[in-house]
Amino acid sequence: MVSGTLLHVVLVVAAFVVAALVALPLRKASPRLFGAIVVVVPVLAFALYRIVGTPAALDPSTAIAASTAEDAPSMEEAIVELEAALARDPAQPEGWRLLARAHAALGNRTRARDAFMTALEHIPDDPELLLEAAQARAQAAPGNRFDDEALAMLRKALALDPGNQRAQWFIGVVQRQRGEDAAAVATWESLLPALDEATANALRTQIDEARQAAGLPPRAESGAEAGDTATPVAGDAPATGLRVRVSLDPGFAARVRLRGDAVVFVIARAAGGPPMPVAVERHALQDLPLDIVLDDGDGPMPTARLSAQREVEVIARLSASGSASRGEGDIESAPVRVTLPASAPIDLVLGAPTP
Template identity: 30%
Template sequence: MSWFVAIGGLLLLGILVVLLRPLLKQQDEPTTTASGVREFNLAILREQLAELEHDKANGRLDQAAYEQARQELERRVLDDAGGSVRPVGAGGRRLGLAVGLVLVVPAAVVGLYFYLGTPEAVTGGKPQARGTGAGEHALSPEQIAGMVENLALRLQENPNDGQGWLMLGRSYAVLGRYPESAAAFSRALGLLPPDAQHYADFADIVAMTQGKRLEGEPEKLVRRALEIDPNNIKALALAGTIAFDRQDYARAIREWRKVLVQVPEGSPVAAGIQNSISDAENRMAIAGQQAESKRDSASAAPARVSGVVELDPALRAQLAPGDTLFVFARAVDGPKMPVAMLRKKVSDLPLQFTLDDSMSMTPQFKLSTVGKVVIGARVSRSGDALARAGDYEGLSVPVVVGTENARVVIATTVK
C-alpha cells in the first residue's frame, strides 16, 4: 500500500504545481491554457502506465497489484476532469481559482477514488480485477470523456448520490462543459448539507456559463457561502474579485486580507493574493489622484471674463447694423494674439459678453494660462479679424481673469 500512496501523492503534487504556477504569475507573464494542463497530465499518466506494463512484464507486479495501480491511474484522469475550476478572469479574478484548487483538488482525488476506484487497495481488502487489454494505457480525450460519462450513467441509476453529482459537476467543469457542470452542482447542493466550499465552487461554474462574469447569481452564491462560513478562503477570494470588478478596491483589499491570514506565509497562494492586493492598492491610489485633480479643477476660479461693450454715440451713424464686431482678450504681458475671441454684429450693441477657454484660438494659449488681460472690441467693415485702417475699436483697462464687470467703449478709429 505504501508505494501505491506514494505514487498517488507524487501525481497529485505534480498536478497542483502545474495548475497553480500559471495562475499565480504576474498578469504580463504567459499563462498555461487548460488544454495544455490536460495534455501535460495525460503525458504523465501515459508514462506511469507504461512503467506499470514494464513492471508487470518483468514480474515485479502480480496481476492483482497491476489492476489496482492501473485503476488508480484511471481515476487520476477523472480527477483531472473533476478537481478544479477554470478562472473567471485575469489579475484578481485568478485568485479564487488558485485558492480553490489547493483546497478542492486533494478532496476531489480522494472522493473520486473511493467513489469510482478500488478503495480496498488502501483499506487492505481484496481488489476486484478488471479486464484490460494490451496497449490500452494510451488514454485519449475520448476515453477521458467516456469515463466521465460512465459516472453520469451511474448517477442515473442512483440519482440521490449527492457526492456523485458533486464529482460529476467538477469533472464537467474541467472538460469545459459548464452548463452541464452547473446542472450537476445544482443537483448536488440540493442533496448535500450546506457547505461553503460547494457554494463557492458553484459560483465559479455559474460565472463561466455567463461569460466569466461574477455579478448576479454567482454573487448570490458567494454571499451564501460566506453566510455558512465567513472564513471560507475561495468565497472570500471571489468576494474580493467581485468588489475589484466594481472598482471598490478598498473592499477587495479587505476581503483578500482575510484570505492572506489563513494561508502559509511565503506560499505561492499567499504571493498571488499579495499581488492582487498590490494591484488593488495601485488602482485605488490612481483613482484617488484623479478624484483629487477633479476636485481641484472644480474649486479653481473660473477661467472667464465678462462685462459690457458699448459704442460711442458719435460713431453710430457711421456704422451699419450688419458690420462685424469682434470682442477679444489678450494677455497684458505676452503675445498680441488673443487668448479668447467672440464674433458678433454691430446690431448687438450694447453687448453683454463672456469670454472663456472654449473661445481660445489654440489649446496651448487660453485664458486659464494667463493672469491679466486687456479686453478689446473692434468693428470690422471687411469682416476680417485682423485690424485694418478705418476700423473702429476700444480697449479696457487691464483686468484679472475672473473679472465680471469689464467695460469697453468703442470710440477710436484704427490708423
Template identity: 40%
Template sequence: MTVFLLASLAVVLVLAAFALRPLWTGARRSALALALALGVGTAGLYALLGSPDALDPAQVKAPETLDEAIVQLERRLADEPGSVEGWVLLGRSRAAQQDWPAAAEAFGKAQALLPEEPDLMVELADARMRAAADGRFPADAVALLERAVTLRPDHQRALFYLGAQQLQAGRPAEAADTWDRLLPLVDASTAKALRPQLDMAREQAGLPPLEPAPEAAPGPSLAVTVELDPGLAGQLPAGATLYVFARTLEGGLPVAVKRLPAGDFPVTVGLSDADGLMPAQKLSAQARVQLMARISRSGDAGASPGDLEADAIELDVADGAKASLVIAKVVR
C-alpha cells in the first residue's frame, strides 16, 4: 500500500503544481471542487481508486509509476464513467505527461457531465488549444471561453485566454478590452506580468499605454504574541508547526496566516495583507478579526486530535494593534 500511496502522491503533486499557478481560480459549488482538492494532505488518486485489495485481480498490483496509476484510474472510470472528479484527475495527469489530446478527451468527459461549470470549460479549452497542431484555440475552444466569461465575468483564466485568443486572431482592441477587465481582478505579482501584455495589445490597437501602476499603500499590521502554557510544555512534539492566523468573524479561510516551527515561546509574529491566502479577501478589508494559534503535530493546517491550541480572541484591525494568545488546550 505504501508504494501505491507514493505513486498516487506523485499524481497529486503534479496537480498541485497546476493548481498553484497564477490566474488559477478555485473551483466552487460543484463536484469539481472535490477533484481540485483531492490532494490536500492525502493521496488523491488512492482516494478515487480505493484499496488495491478491493480491485479485480488484474489490478491488484499496486502501481509503481505514474503510468500504472493512470491505467488503474482509467479502469475505474470504465466502471464509473459518471465520476467528474475522476475525469478531471485523469485530464490533469495526461496534461502533466504533455499528452494533450488525451487530456482534452478526459476534460471533455468531465465537462459533458457538468456542462455549465466555467472551470471545466476553461480546462477543456486550454487542452484543446494545446492539442491543436497550429497552437491556436479552435472554434469550439473559443466558444467555451466565451461561455465561461458569460457565466462568470470575473473568471481570471477565462479572461486571460480569451484575450490571448483575440490578440492571436488579430483583434488587439478586443484583447485590450478583455485584459483591461482582468487587470483589477489579479494580485500584484500577476498584474505586474500582465501589464506588458496589455500594453502590447493597446499599442497594436493604436491605444495609449496604461498609466503607471500606483504604489501599493501599506496595509495594517497586527502583532500577535503566542505563549505556551507551562503545563503543556512537556507535550510539545519535536518538529511541530505553529500556525498563527486571523479570519473573519464568520469563519472560513484565514485572511492572514503565518506558519513557522514551534520552538521557543513566547513568540511574536506580524500579520498583514502580505500573509493573505486570497487577493479578494484581505486583512485590511476587515474591521475586526478572530485570532487563533495552533501547534500542529503533523504540519497540516487543519486541527487534528492531539494538536495544541489557543482559545480564539477578537481584535479590531488597526496598524500596530497587539494581542496575546495562550496555547493551553489539547484538541480532542
C-alpha cells in the first residue's frame, strides 16, 4: 500500500510543480486562470493515470486504493473547472491548449479540435500549436483525413520552422491520403538526411510503398546514401514517431460478434514506469486494420512525452463500451516492448490466442 500511495503523491506533486512553472507568466496577467491551471493539471495527470492506466496492478490492496481513487476528481470534472476559468478569461491560449489536450485524452475529438482552433486565434504563429491543431482536425474527420485547412496549417508550421520534421512528415501523409504518391516520395526523401539511421530506415519503408503506389522505380540504395545519414545536432528534436499496425485476429472475429462502433485505444507507456500513457490514439473498430504513427502530438500531457522515453510498452485495447476506463470485458493485445527510436513497425493483434 505504501508504494502505491507514494506513487500517487509523486505524480500529483510533480504535475503541480510543472503546472506552476508553465503557468507562471499568467500569475499577474490572469490570476484566476493561473490558479485553475495549477489545480487542474495535477488533477488531469492523476485522472488520466486512473482512466487509461491500471494502477490497481501496482498495489494488491485494491480495495483501499479504489476507495482513495473514488475521492479524486474525475477527468470530466477537471475539464469543467478549466472551461469555467476560460469562460471568465478566454484570452489565454495556453489554457485552451491544455483544454484541447484533455479532450483529446478522453477521445472528445471534435471538442479537442475546437479548443485547439480557439488557441490558434490568440497565437496563430506557434509551429507546434499549428501541428497539434492540424492533427486534431484530421482525428475529428472521417477516416482521419487532413482537410485543406489542416494542410495549410502544416505548411505554415513548416514555413515558420523549416527544420520541423513532424510538419514535413505529416505533409507527406496528406499527399499519400490524396493519392499524390510521387509528391509524398519527394517530401519524405528530402526529410531523410535530417534523421538518425534507425528512423531513416523506418521512413524508407514508407517511401518504398509510396514509390510503388506512384509507379516509380525502386529507390536505388547506395553506399554513399547509407553513410550520409546526418547525426542530429544537440538540441534538435529527433523524429521519434512510432509506427503501429493494429489488426483483429480472424478466428476471434469469426467467433465473437463485435459492434463496428466499438472503440480501439492504441497506447504507448514508459516501460517499467507508471501506466499513464505517453501517447494514445482512439479509433473505431470498423477502421481496422490500422496503420498509424504515435508521436508527441498524441501525448495527453506535455510533462510526459514519447520522445523523452528510452523504452516503451505498446498495447491495443478493444473497449466495447467506448470508455477509456479499462472494463472487465475489454480485449487487449499482447504488449510489445520497444526501444526508441524503433526501426520497424510494431504489429499488435487483438484477440490473438495466448501462446
